[in-house]
Amino acid sequence: MTMPVRRMSRPTGGTRRPFDLRATALFFAVLALALCVLGFAARTAASAAERRPVWVAVLCLLAVSAALALRRRRRRLSPARTAQRAAAALEEAAHTALEELEAPAPVAPAAFVPRQAGAAGPDLSSPAGLHAPDTVDYGALDPDAFEQAVAALCERDGCTAVEVVGGAGDLGADVLAVAPDGRRLVVQCKRYGDANRVGSQDLQRFGGTCYTVHEADVAVLVTTSDFTAPAVEYAEQCGILCLNRAALDAWSDGTGPAPWMLVDVSGPC
Structure with missing residues (x-):
């Protein structure tokens, strides 16, 4: 008698897939x-x-x-x-x-304040004119604003044909003007810190152009600092007026004379 053989089925859920590296x-x-x-x-x-x-x-x-x-x-x-x-x-x-996007950009405060009513010189309160300050911290201005401030002082005190010409290729002149007595005024502006004084090389560069190129009658170098002794000696030889910070403040607040009033006769080196 043949006994039936029972086939065992393989479990289907327990098989694991082989590891595939790829x-x-x-x-x-x-x-x-x-x-x-x-x-x-x-x-x-x-x-x-x-x-x-x-x-x-x-x-x-x-x-x-x-x-x-x-x-x-x-x-x-x-x-x-x-x-x-x-x-x-x-x-x-x-x-x-x-x-x-349409919000207006913030407006920077003005660098100068208009001159007081009744001060000498033309009215500078118009937008097209220069603003001559009565009391200004010149050391806090940038070089361009310092040139504008010096030009404003010239115009305030009666100069005509005032022009700011400083920049690349100015050949040593930053401000040109005609003094009240008719003499041609040439000004170079040096906005230096207290520790950086104007040296003789600065004066030599200015002295080489102020008379021969710009035909100055009065040549002035004005600074917010001071001058070295060799610079002052060279300026005296060439007839260049050196205006340091103290003299500039005196000119600005009216306690000192304008620079062209200090020069009677000037000429080239």
Whole structure:
């Protein structure tokens, strides 16, 4: 008698897949690429937020509006109401961006104050004119503002044809004017710190052009600092008037004379 043989079935749920090195490496490569893309996107977003904060805010509002729309869509809310609210948020963001772009730039305070009423010289209160200060911290001005301030002093005290010509290629002249007595005035301005005095080389460069090139009758070098002894000696030889900070302040507040009043006769070296 033949006995039936019972076949044993293999368990199907307990088998394990063999380790695949290629698939594992591909998975980690894709993961690393995704992390790099996310990092680059985050860095780009941060850089954009620094350069264009207004537009980033607009995009964030749009993203929030879209998220709210999707959420309400899942809750089966009215699509028309969601669109209305998204449009309102977009309009508010656009208004905010326009206000930010159209905001006027801050206006820097004026470097000088107009002269007091009744002071000598023409009226300098018009925008086209120069502003002659009564009391100014000349050491706090930048070089361009210092030249403007000296020109304003010349015009305040009766000079005509006052012109600021300082800059590249000025050949040593920063301010040109005609003194009240008709002499041609040539001024070089040195806005130096207290520890940096005007040296003889500065005087030599100015002395080489003030008479021969600019045809000065009165040559003045004015500074917010002081002069070295060799510079003063050279200036005396060439007939150049040296105006240090103390003399400049005296000229400015009216306790000292204008520089052209200190020079009777001047000539080239």
